[in-house]
Amino acid sequence: MNTHFSKSLETLTRYQRYESRVVNIGDIPLGGNNPIRIQSMTNTDTMDTAGTVAQTIRLVEAGCEYVRITAPSVKEAQNLGVIKAELKKRGYTVPLIADIHFVPRAAEEAAKLVEKVRVNPGNYVDRKRFQEFEYNQQEYQAELDRIEQRFTPLVKLCREEGTAMRIGSNHGSLSDRILSHYGDTPQGMVESAMEFVRICATNQFHDLVISMKASNTRIMIQAYRLLVDQMNREGFNYPLHLGVTEAGDGDDARIKSSLGIGSLLRDGLGDTIRVSLTEPPEAEIPVAISIVNSIKNIAQHAPIEPLKTLPINMFEYQRRKTQPLSIIGGDQVPVVIADLSQTEGGLDNYLTEAGYLFDLMSDTWVAGDQGADILYFGQKDTEIKLSENTLCLYDSETWSNSETQDNTYPLFTLESYSTAESKHKMANFVFVETSESIGNLPGDSGIIWLLSSKNEHQMADLRRFILELTNQGNTQPIILLNRLKDERREELLLAASAEIGAILNDGLSDGIWLRSSTLSIFDINELSFGVLQASRSRMTKTEYIACPSCGRTLFDLEEVTAQIRERTSHLKGVKIGIMGCVVNGPGEMADADFGYVGTGPGKVSLYRGQLVVRPHVPQLEAVDSLIELIKSEGYWVDP
Numbered sequence: 001m002n003t004h005f006s007k008s009l010e011t012l013t014r015y016q017r018y019e020s021r022v023v024n025i026g027d028i029p030l031g032g033n034n035p036i037r038i039q040s041m042t043n044t045d046t047m048d049t050a051g052t053v054a055q056t057i058r059l060v061e062a063g064c065e066y067v068r069i070t071a072p073s074v075k076e077a078q079n080l081g082v083i084k085a086e087l088k089k090r091g092y093t094v095p096l097i098a099d100i101h102f103v104p105r106a107a108e109e110a111a112k113l114v115e116k117v118r119v120n121p122g123n124y125v126d127r128k129r130f131q132e133f134e135y136n137q138q139e140y141q142a143e144l145d146r147i148e149q150r151f152t153p154l155v156k157l158c159r160e161e162g163t164a165m166r167i168g169s170n171h172g173s174l175s176d177r178i179l180s181h182y183g184d185t186p187q188g189m190v191e192s193a194m195e196f197v198r199i200c201a202t203n204q205f206h207d208l209v210i211s212m213k214a215s216n217t218r219i220m221i222q223a224y225r226l227l228v229d230q231m232n233r234e235g236f237n238y239p240l241h242l243g244v245t246e247a248g249d250g251d252d253a254r255i256k257s258s259l260g261i262g263s264l265l266r267d268g269l270g271d272t273i274r275v276s277l278t279e280p281p282e283a284e285i286p287v288a289i290s291i292v293n294s295i296k297n298i299a300q301h302a303p304i305e306p307l308k309t310l311p312i313n314m315f316e317y318q319r320r321k322t323q324p325l326s327i328i329g330g331d332q333v334p335v336v337i338a339d340l341s342q343t344e345g346g347l348d349n350y351l352t353e354a355g356y357l358f359d360l361m362s363d364t365w366v367a368g369d370q371g372a373d374i375l376y377f378g379q380k381d382t383e384i385k386l387s388e389n390t391l392c393l394y395d396s397e398t399w400s401n402s403e404t405q406d407n408t409y410p411l412f413t414l415e416s417y418s419t420a421e422s423k424h425k426m427a428n429f430v431f432v433e434t435s436e437s438i439g440n441l442p443g444d445s446g447i448i449w450l451l452s453s454k455n456e457h458q459m460a461d462l463r464r465f466i467l468e469l470t471n472q473g474n475t476q477p478i479i480l481l482n483r484l485k486d487e488r489r490e491e492l493l494l495a496a497s498a499e500i501g502a503i504l505n506d507g508l509s510d511g512i513w514l515r516s517s518t519l520s521i522f523d524i525n526e527l528s529f530g531v532l533q534a535s536r537s538r539m540t541k542t543e544y545i546a547c548p549s550c551g552r553t554l555f556d557l558e559e560v561t562a563q564i565r566e567r568t569s570h571l572k573g574v575k576i577g578i579m580g581c582v583v584n585g586p587g588e589m590a591d592a593d594f595g596y597v598g599t600g601p602g603k604v605s606l607y608r609g610q611l612v613v614r615p616h617v618p619q620l621e622a623v624d625s626l627i628e629l630i631k632s633e634g635y636w637v638d639p
């Protein structure tokens, strides 16, 4: 029986995979106890048979188990048959998935040729007009009837042909009808898919896979939780396809993808995943495999005490209420701690790695936009001039023996705290492990907990401890302390993003302290701020919402993304969408402040939010024009 989210709290503290039904997609079954499947999408022109076949083979060789190919119209849908035949000739039987938007006839054609079709319920029948409509009950029902009429032939065809279907809601492309009733919300995403699911069920078609993708990880996670809750209520258990859309490229995209996908996998949700990178599709596969591997031992985790009550709503974001102590807690953004206790020689280089700049005028080190808020020196005697808003943390004994205690704070173990004669009058940092009994912890109002877990299911263990503290009315701030295991850089980055990011995403932490014996201070600092940004807890850099590109793409996305990044990467908190086509681009970048969207060969339209403000700009002038637009809207600062 599925107990995720709606029926019991058990799965919040015990790893248990969601019991989805098995759906056969070609000869690779999905869901149930089958392995979590890896998939990706080609970005070649679907009419380029040789290019698409070659890229599909590269994906398969990298470990991809299903390959999605766009079918914007009937002719591309028909060419899927040619691609399939060519793959078969070369000995590849990988299941193919047709990606459909807007064109039911293309879906119906593809359903006869490939193993699965993906439809977007936001645009399968409705054409989005980016206008606000008011729907009364009758009008709403009339649209549902129209959808049923247009969608049912595909459902019947899939049932007859043994073709599976993904109903994939995207946060950015909900229909005007759904938006009018639910707004641009996780509830809207769920209802958008469920309307189609119900039509399938009425027609006894159950080879379904469902997805709820968004670029905003908070929305994405909430939408999947709500979907599972809603499916439980209606007696469905279709497998889940997980993904974060338009994640962009590089480390930030990997952090964001792992945060969204990895945290849901840890809660037992997800049967297949796709990591969307604005990089060659083959680059997505090792990332996806690492995300899946990061939970390979989770089922054997040590028992975690169950929760009796849940003090938060898992379907809505709310920051845990804590008392502000100095720059930590309350409504303040989560802080980052950098560990400088193991450094050798002078500190200058290490401070630079921790995001500090030396200010000649004041003769002090000043934190930049991504400067760690708290520097931990352990037992080191430091004589370094730091700006007033940087806190320095020392082991308690070193702190109590030091002469100058301005802006310095002590760090205790639980034991040393209970026996200490000298404590800070305002704030004391205390290590605590999740294995401690909460009832025995001191309730002093000046404590900031540095919370860590040794459990294999770290996310659930940390979360349980914080929720239990909250249940007891405790408002002491909590900083998550994550000791990164000695693994490769990318694996560390992916695991930490999921384990720590998930807690931030639920508003349960006032800061993070990542410690590693293998990563540099620079890497750890980048990762820390990356996780805060990906969880939308603290925006310290420009956010790029770049599509992964596909057969519809009208320009070189990787190259253009690099050009835009080079000119705008200093614009803290500004969100820029870079989308390959006008069909889906504007919707997919729902969250962006500015958009760069391909509208025709050599032509780009620039958006302010969801509005086209500079249509059909020649591509050669488009990056300059985007910069001008950002300036004219008052979002520009000089680098």
Ligand code: SF4
Residues within 6 Å of the ligand: 547, 548, 549, 550, 551, 552, 553, 554, 579, 580, 581, 582, 583, 584, 585, 588
């Ligand atoms: S927005 Fe990008 S990935 Fe999505 S359909 Fe258009 S070109 Fe393809």
